Amino acid sequence: MSDAIVTALLELADDHLVLGHRLSEWCGHAPMLEEDLALPSMGLDLIGAARVLYTRAGEIEGKGRGEDDFAYLRDERAYRNCLLVERPNGDFAQTMLRQLYFAAFMEPYWKAALGSSDAVVQGLAAKALKEVAYHIRHSAEWVIRLGDGTAESAARMAEAVVELHGYTDELFLSSEAAQAAEAAGILPGRAALRTAWEAALKPVFAEAQLDWPEKVWPQSGGRKGEHGEALGHMLAEMQVIARAHPGAVW
Amino acid sequence: MAEATRLWEVFIRPRNGLSHRHVGSLHAADEVLALQAARDVYTRRGEGTSIWVIPSDAITASDPDHAAEMFDPTADKIYRHPTFYDIPEDVGHM
Numbered sequence A: 001m002s003d004a005i006v007t008a009l010l011e012l013a014d015d016h017l018v019l020g021h022r023l024s025e026w027c028g029h030a031p032m033l034e035e036d037l038a039l040p041s042m043g044l045d046l047i048g049a050a051r052v053l054y055t056r057a058g059e060i061e062g063k064g065r066g067e068d069d070f071a072y073l074r075d076e077r078a079y080r081n082c083l084l085v086e087r088p089n090g091d092f093a094q095t096m097l098r099q100l101y102f103a104a105f106m107e108p109y110w111k112a113a114l115g116s117s118d119a120v121v122q123g124l125a126a127k128a129l130k131e132v133a134y135h136i137r138h139s140a141e142w143v144i145r146l147g148d149g150t151a152e153s154a155a156r157m158a159e160a161v162v163e164l165h166g167y168t169d170e171l172f173l174s175s176e177a178a179q180a181a182e183a184a185g186i187l188p189g190r191a192a193l194r195t196a197w198e199a200a201l202k203p204v205f206a207e208a209q210l211d212w213p214e215k216v217w218p219q220s221g222g223r224k225g226e227h228g229e230a231l232g233h234m235l236a237e238m239q240v241i242a243r244a245h246p247g248a249v250w
Numbered sequence B: 001m002a003e004a005t006r007l008w009e010v011f012i013r014p015r016n017g018l019s020h021r022h023v024g025s026l027h028a029a030d031e032v033l034a035l036q037a038a039r040d041v042y043t044r045r046g047e048g049t050s051i052w053v054i055p056s057d058a059i060t061a062s063d064p065d066h067a068a069e070m071f072d073p074t075a076d077k078i079y080r081h082p083t084f085y086d087i088p089e090d091v092g093h094m
Helices: A002-024 A033-061 A067-072 A092-113 A119-147 A151-167 A176-183 A191-207 A229-244 B031-042 B064-074
Strands: B006-013 B021-028 B050-055
Touching: A002 A033, A002 A067, A002 A092, A002 A176, A002 A229, A033 A067, A033 A092, A033 A119, A033 B021, A033 B031, A067 A229, A092 A119, A092 A151, A092 A191, A119 A151, A119 A191, A119 B031, B006 B031, B021 B031, B031 B050
Parallel strands: none
Antiparallel strands: B006 B021, B006 B050
16 A cells, blocks of 8 residues: 555656756756746756655655655666656757646646645645646746747647647556555546646647647556656766765765 | 847835835846746745836936936035934934
8 A cells, every 4th residue: 555655656756856857958058048047947846846755755665765766766667757757858849838738737736636635745735836837827828929929930839739749648647556545535636637637728729829639649658667768868867976976965 | 049039127026015126137028928037037036026027128218428417416416415404303213
């Protein structure tokens, strides 16, 4: 039972760490200084949530593992994040759409988590709700401006939808561990959030002159540790210092 | 990219009761993104409770070349300073 809870918390934590790290990759590379601050700032929100979840998972597990052990000492196959968050940054359109997809899912998720039976999850939900509201606002404004912008930006935005939409289905799938956490009242169910997610996104798509894809080929596997090639490269970069200098502090 | 986007001046009010103060400028395509950028650039450490953004080109500024005629004539009008008035003691602290 507690194994399943730990796994379910790690799934959620991994989503946040991986996407947070992806956003941090924009640091120093964003098209303008203002976004160079905005993207890592959202990334820090996500990494902050991941830290809380890893720590809680470690407490429940009771084997002395903490946030750094989970983040830096697990291999790709042990990561349980959904595939959407590990997708490479691509261009600005892809980064913003990926963010919008995830944030629009997490808002109703955190709302439901306000009723969690776990005090840590409940507290995190209250904090994360404010953060994710801003992530939606920021990424939606960009999706609208790029989708309804120049011919070039509109084409890139439409391409981002083709590239990423198939990865959104996995957001609504609950692993066995997640189902156990749901049954224990610790984490909310996922499938029921689709209505809220679509209701949040469809007006943005309409304003952005983007077609809502009716036919997609859903990709999944992240919750089983079956990841795309991109995650291994990301983890290699993220973990190299911690692994080269075990136990180092600064 | 910065050349294509408009320049905005940012004003932050640090606390209720204080006035908005100019803190800097930024580039953004329109007022919505300017406000978000101002939030991300200038309120990272809890500096603000309210933000104004104003297109830089909407500000009419005094010409430094006119400084002499604009500001120097007040230099000899020290009687405009309130230090010459006797305040009755009953008034107390003003």
